[in-house]
Amino acid sequence: MDGDRTTDRETVEALLTRSHRLGSDPRNTNYAGGNTSAKGTGTDPVTGGETELLWVKGSGGNLGTLTADGLAVLRLDRLRALKDVYPGVEREDEMVAAFDHCLHGRGGAAPSIDTAMHGLVDAAHVDHLHPDSGIALACAADGERLTAECFGDTVVWVPWRRPGFQLGLDIAAVKEANPRAIGCVLGGHGITAWGDTSEECERNSLHIIRTAEEFLAERGRPEPFGPVLEGYGPLEEDERRARAAALAPYVRAVASADRPQVGHFTDTGAVLDFLSRAEHPRLAALGTSCPDHFLRTKVRPLVLDLPATAPLEEAVARLKELHAEYRAEYRAYYERHAAPDSPAMRGADPAIVLVPGVGMFSFGKDKQTARVAGEFYVNAINVMRGAEAVSSYSPIEESEKFRIEYWELEEAKLRRMPRPKALATRIALVTGAGSGIGRAIAHRLAAEGACVVVADLNAENARAVAEELGGPDKAVAVTVDVTSEEQIAEAFGAAVLAFGGVDLVVNNAGISISKPLLETTAGDWDLQHAIMARGSFLVSREAARVMAAQGMGGDIVYIASKNGVFAGPNNIAYGATKADQAHQVRLLAAELGELGIRVNGVNPDGVVRGSGIFAGGWGARRAAVYGVPEEKLGEFYAQRTLLKREVLPEHVANAVFALTGGELSHTTGLHIPVDAGVAAAFLR
Structure with missing residues (x-):
């Protein structure tokens, strides 16, 4: 039985290796298209004897990344016996459920509609692929004649038939009737090839694909789509x-x-x-x-x-x-x-x-x-x-x-298919998302199914966060200075080209300048307001343009602050800017509601650990104001709250999701405190 297990493993490994080679080249087949199989022997766990098995790519898998778990494993004797109970083409869909009764053991992938093709064809290895060159012949008006001209009697034409049990019977009959054939072209569909070994099957598949490519190149006329239309050429x-x-x-x-x-x-x-x-x-x-x-x-x-x-x-x-x-x-x-x-x-x-x-x-x-x-x-x-x-x-x-x-x-x-996540199909752009609160927000939105545009002045940080979120199918990075109208427009342009549009914008970018009034310069004031008050305005304006064009509503969330409500010492520039942001929420909620755009805010306080602002010197200055060591600042903030709990970036991210995840669909103009309870900052 050790020998049997080795044979099983070698059969599967050879099948996976062939599948990866074929699936990694887009000339051979499209993403998640086609399937491969191998036949061999395995041990029947009931009798201990040998039984013939079929390993075939299961439903929904992709050849280029196929794993053993993506294979369906079936007993060939039971699969072939289905011919005796086949009710005919009008009821062939019933045969898919019958495949489950042919499975060998538990686990593995669900058998696909093409399983019959692989099981019924009398060959140890079978490939069914969707190469562009093969489909070009399959979809030509005189594809049958062209197939014969291209391949002679080594590749046989099979007229269009919907994938299913009958197509498997058709291909099996074609192979039996044409002993010289290495495969077939399926009208309107693709190709199927076979071989006695995995290497021979792959070689035959590639021969069909490459021969068709050469035939089209050598025989084809130079401008099959006709002449260029005036005015329809590519823009620069x-x-x-x-x-x-x-x-x-x-x-x-x-x-x-x-x-x-x-x-x-x-x-x-x-x-x-x-x-x-x-x-x-x-x-x-x-x-x-x-x-x-x-x-x-x-x-x-x-x-x-x-x-x-x-x-x-x-x-x-x-x-x-x-x-x-x-x-x-x-x-x-x-x-x-x-x-x-x-x-x-x-x-x-x-x-x-x-x-x-x-x-x-x-x-x-x-x-x-x-x-x-x-x-x-x-x-x-x-x-x-x-x-x-x-x-x-x-x-x-x-x-x-x-x-x-x-x-x-x-x-x-x-x-x-599983139920979509709460933010599935939503596209979020988060400013200041390269670190701290913005990074935590980006992570939470992505975890809830959103596509995320990670916008930050620090390009390296933005790229790192986008990679953390799963790369370009989940997140992209854009470098943006929120004081620049041009860079904001470019960031939104990159967002809509990456994901089609924008539905959810979080104004989080900011800095903190903590000084007494007499030490605060006009430059300090202007910089603080340029980044947070002006920057939030510019980002929201561009967001509203995109959302209005989409006509799908949207969400704009401001990460404001308890300091926009509560007057703390030595904080004139920062506190005034946060108050500006807080009122922008109210003003835009009133203006954009008719477009279905909701505008809300989050008022954090004391977010020390993981905060980019605190790491940039703000923490040391605030610690000095309150007379505590900088490393104890988070604990100090926690002790002055009603709940005696430290606020972390993840807690702010939770509030953003609460506002945008669908449960508060009728809420706009709201500020949610995330401060563990600061009575002096209660909204009223």
């Missing part, structure tokens, strides 16, 4: 990014009418070239084809039909018109094909918005989903280019797309 990079940032909040509004979405912006050469060409309106209207593509991109994108140089106001107005048309057309598409038992329409907004000369905006429930949707549309562009180069692009029928998009199995997968 700086102008392009500025235009994208100006459009982003309006585009996000288009994608979020049914439910809020996170965005991603792409201006790669493939996208810009496609949008500059005469044929892009026709091809975009045909939609994507591979099921993996349109499940993430919807059946077609929304395309702005204006040149890149059109005035911004005209582009925004046209986007709104096109959005209304898109929603009406999508509802009509749903009603054309929906059956009485079809899942309810999930939403009629586009997942992909294309802007000639500028680039592509893609959307999803989080940043990764939005980014991957954009990557898939780039795959779709590559497929269209290849198909148009040697033939004409001919995706599967609209009715088939609907069957995939509103497949009950996909609906069941959606129902199994």
